[in-house]
Amino acid sequence: MSYTYGQPVYILSEGSRRTRGRDAQWMFIRAGKAVSEAVRTTLGPKGMDKMLVDPSGTVVITNDGVTILEEMDIEHPAAQMIVEVASTQEEETGDGTTTAVIIAGELLAKAEDLLDDDIHPTVIANGYRFAAAEARSVLEALAMQVDADDEDTLRKIAMTAMTGKGAEASKDLLAGLVVSAVQAVADEDGIDLDDVVIETAVGGSVADSRLVEGVVVDKERAHESMPTRVEDASVLLLETPIEVRGLEADAELSITTPAQLEEFIAREEGELRGVVDSIVESGANVVFCQQGIDDLARHFLARKGVLALRRVKKSDMHALARATGAKSVGDLSDIESAHLGHAGLVEERRIGDDTLLFVEECENPKSVSILLRGGTDHVVTEVERALTDALGVVRVTMQEGTVVPGGSAPEIELARAIRDFADGVSGREQLAVEAFADALDVVPRTLAENAGLDPIDTLIELRARHDRGETSAGLDAYTGEVGDMEDLHVVEPLRVKLQAIESATEAVELLLRIDDVVAARLNNSGGDDFGEMDF
Secondary structure: OEEEOOEEEOOOOOOOEEEEHHHHHHHHHHHHHHHHHHHHOOOOOOOOOEEEEOOOOOEEEEOOHHHHHHHOOOOOHHHHHHHHHHHHHHHHHOOOHHHHHHHHHHHHHHHHHHHHOOOOHHHHHHHHHHHHHHHHHHHHHHOEEOOOOOHHHHHHHHHHHHOOOOOHHHHHHHHHHHHHHHHHHOEOOEOOHHHEEEEEEEEOOHHHOEEEOOEEEOOOOOOOOOOOEEEEEEEEEEOOOEOOOOOOOOOOOOOOOHHHHHHHHHHHHHHHHHHHHHHHHOOOOEEEEOOOEOHHHHHHHHHOOOEEEOOOOHHHHHHHHHHHOOOOEOOHHHOOHHHOEEEEEEEEEEEOOEEEEEEEOOOOOOOEEEEEEEOOHHHHHHHHHHHHHHHHHHHHHHHHOEEEEOOOHHHHHHHHHHHHHHOOOOOOHHHHHHHHHHHHOHHHHHHHHHOOOOHHHHHHHHHHHHHOOOOOEEEEOOOOEEEEOOOOOOEEEHHHHHHHHHHHHHHHHHHHOOOEEEEOOOOOOOOOOHHHOOO
């Protein structure tokens, strides 16, 4: 609204609200801190779980940061930006989502204190940027090199990622499965984790999980008379349905006598029989069809001893092609032996309450499956999240070959180094750099709090050890003691730490530069501005 000759001129639509200056900054800071607090207690091996219940009554129990934030019904735009930090962290590295969010929340909290001291938001943003650049340099200096075939270190990285996520009892086994799976699908084009399929089956225990050097398909045979086990399988992948081809143009067929009907049926039957014969003549004895298979065609395939599946997912078809070497066929008339793939064994098995088809003993498969077992759906789902994180960090390590100690050792060393760096920064930016260093203490402090330890005593001990040059000293949450994280096999990819700090800093910078919010009424619940929203 503005004034012309003393008369108000309204430029916003009715119901719109405008929040400016410190009120807008305070609103965004409060939202970011609230998101951070929502996941803070889940950090570390002693972190707690959250139970999330959606409107339909579906229950999710997890301590995975990005899962919690995605399941929450968050409306506030600033809070959504912090959620994006977690989502980016998950996509880029597979782990460290909670760390990224709590660092962002603490940077906002420290910025609030500086704003109260009349430090301009731009100055704070510049200081944070200086500190983040120094943090990158320090982390890169701390990094240790790891070879892509160093299975021992890769297993340690996988176990660190799974710690605190419901998989501790079998993390040695699961870490081995993860490392073997990622190494199996690695090729000259890189590592595509879509080639590692996690198939879950309720029943048994997590210790019953295993790696299948091939593909597990959640489908049953298309006909009960088909074989349940095929050795030395020749695999055919079809993108087109096995059925009588329809006419390209609309047409009507007039049948006036029983003989004509019999002739018509015989021709359809003959066409289907011809398709089945061409499949058998190609040498295929296992068929995966992405679309449907006619009832009569299934009968003919069963009589020929061919195992067939219908309506197989596109992702499973891709995995089967990578595992067996088969080439997908889009036209029934193009079926040739050159299109076939091979597997040592294709077998239908009953696993718990599920019937699954195993395609294994493939030669040099570029797609593999991890069959994950567990006593309940909630257990299996949470362990699957842990496995997904472990796959991500192992992939990142194999690609970039650098790791740093875990257990908050990098954050303590960064805070120490950035405080020293602040002494050389001129102007008020120095205060922001020091605030950045203080914000990093949130990681060791939170680890200590979640483990039931005194955070002040823990910070004092960690700082003392790092002042003596012990750069890998971190918190062992199980014993409550400060120890050498390298000796304790607690290591993380360098990229996880870099991404967490950089994405958190960028999001906070963006929020600090906002001093004016113009918003239309977003709901009918009476909340007229962002400050009154629930998130």
